[in-house]
Amino acid sequence: MNKKIYQMSKINKLDIRKIIIFLFIIAIIIVLIMIAQNSIKVIDDYKIYQEYQAQLATMKKEEEEKQAAIEREKERIRQEKIPKLTQVGRDNMNNIYHSDTKRVFLTFDDGPSTVTPTILDILKQENIKATFFVLGSRVTAMPETVKRIYEEGHYIANHGNSHVYSAIYSSPQAVLDEFNQCNEAVKTAIGVPEYNSHLFRFPGGFPGGPYVDVKNQAKELLSANDILYVDWNALSGDAETTQPTVEYEMQRIQATVGNKNSAVILLHDAQAKKATADALPQIISWLKENGYEFKNFYEIIK
Numbered sequence: 001m002n003k004k005i006y007q008m009s010k011i012n013k014l015d016i017r018k019i020i021i022f023l024f025i026i027a028i029i030i031v032l033i034m035i036a037q038n039s040i041k042v043i044d045d046y047k048i049y050q051e052y053q054a055q056l057a058t059m060k061k062e063e064e065e066k067q068a069a070i071e072r073e074k075e076r077i078r079q080e081k082i083p084k085l086t087q088v089g090r091d092n093m094n095n096i097y098h099s100d101t102k103r104v105f106l107t108f109d110d111g112p113s114t115v116t117p118t119i120l121d122i123l124k125q126e127n128i129k130a131t132f133f134v135l136g137s138r139v140t141a142m143p144e145t146v147k148r149i150y151e152e153g154h155y156i157a158n159h160g161n162s163h164v165y166s167a168i169y170s171s172p173q174a175v176l177d178e179f180n181q182c183n184e185a186v187k188t189a190i191g192v193p194e195y196n197s198h199l200f201r202f203p204g205g206f207p208g209g210p211y212v213d214v215k216n217q218a219k220e221l222l223s224a225n226d227i228l229y230v231d232w233n234a235l236s237g238d239a240e241t242t243q244p245t246v247e248y249e250m251q252r253i254q255a256t257v258g259n260k261n262s263a264v265i266l267l268h269d270a271q272a273k274k275a276t277a278d279a280l281p282q283i284i285s286w287l288k289e290n291g292y293e294f295k296n297f298y299e300i301i302k
């Protein structure tokens with residue numbers, strides 16, 4: 001009997017050990033399954049992370065390409081506003097007073113001045129682009145006004161620096177020096193280091209006068225430096241009298257424009273010539289009524 005009990009107890013002990021081992025194995029299997037599941041989850045999470053990273057990289061690349069395209073467009077617009085003189089421009093200038101259709105160039109000399117904002121407001125209202133032959137000394141005094149002229153799409157050309165005939169016409173080199181001084185002032189005012197208008201207007205005009213020899217030599221020197229010059233074939237007469245009136249200027253415009261097909265009109269942008277700004281709306285209406293299309297020198301110097 002005792003032996004039997006002992007045997008049974010031995011069997012029980014064996015069974016318990018087996019059960020423990022079995023349970024232990026089950027536990028290990030469960031742990032392994034959990035580890036495996038967790039690993040799959042980690043791998044899945046990593047894949048999602050990688051996809052997210054790839055998406056981010058694509059978005060970043062797209063954003064960079066978009067920014068680069070915006071920069072390229074900005075640069076294209078910036079370059080368009082920097083005059084470039086080619087043979088086409090030289091040919092256009094040789095034919096400045098000839099055109100198959102009626103065209104007019106409004107040109108303002110001697111600015112900027114306190115009147116410039118009024119002129120710019122009128123031009124903006126009329127959607128007309130003009131040409132300003134600025135003086136370097138005035139540009140340095142009113143750089144913000146020059147910047148506005150430039151940003152509103154008008155052509156900034158060069159009228160030298162001093163407007164003092166005895167200084168600018170002291171030698172051909174002095175003319176070139178004044179062109180360069182004015183050009184430097186313009187570059188600084190508009191913040192465009194490559195700017196060069198390639199276009200000069202001799203103070204007092206090119207033809208005649210006591211400095212005709214210097215002017216002739218200066219013309220050659222300027223041309224050798226890719227600088228052309230232009231006078232005018234019509235005017236408002238605002239420099240012909242100390243106190244021009246609107247009526248006087250209108251009369252002079254009508255008489256000098258006449259029935260020309262290509263008119264380059266001399267006007268002045270100066271405090272003492274406020275009548276020109278006052279006359280400007282009437283001048284523009286009269287030119288429009290007579291079928292003129294308004295141009296500036298961006299359409300010539302190219």
Ligand SMILES: [Zn+2]
Pocket residue numbers: 109110159163203204
């Ligand atoms: Zn002048």
